[in-house]
Amino acid sequence: MRITPETKKRIITYSALTLLSLLSILLCYYVAKWGLSDCFLVPGISYLAFAILIFIGRTGRFDIFSYQFRNLIDSFRKGSPKRYDTAGDYKMAKKLSRENNPFDYLPYLIFGGVFLIVAIILAFVL
Secondary structure (H helix, E strand, C coil), X not given: CCCCHHHHHHHHHHHHHXXXXXXXXXXXXXXXXXCHHHHHHHHHHHHHHHHXXXXXXXXXXXXXXXXXXXXXXXXXXXXXXXXXXXXHHHHHHHHHHHXXXXXXCHHHXXXXXXXXXXHHHHHHHC
């Protein structure tokens, strides 16, 4: 059985989120001496906030700022050609890029939701 590149990306994403979560929880509990509820709340809120910010960014709300920042960086490079003539061209190129490369929100929502639920349960139990 062959693993597709999409499956490989998902395995890497879930593994990285699991390791980051465990590291975060262990550091909060043993180093910062926080309660378990707080230790689960931090990665839960972080993952949910990350997913929301990525969703907002991928809607194209900040394309004009990205375009201006790109032009600013290109202006400092000697002999650098301007990649996009107008902000509209940049926005269309980014839209095509977003359509061809979708973002997988599911792992962040699953981990964030589970950690948030565990944090709420632990707040009432402990």
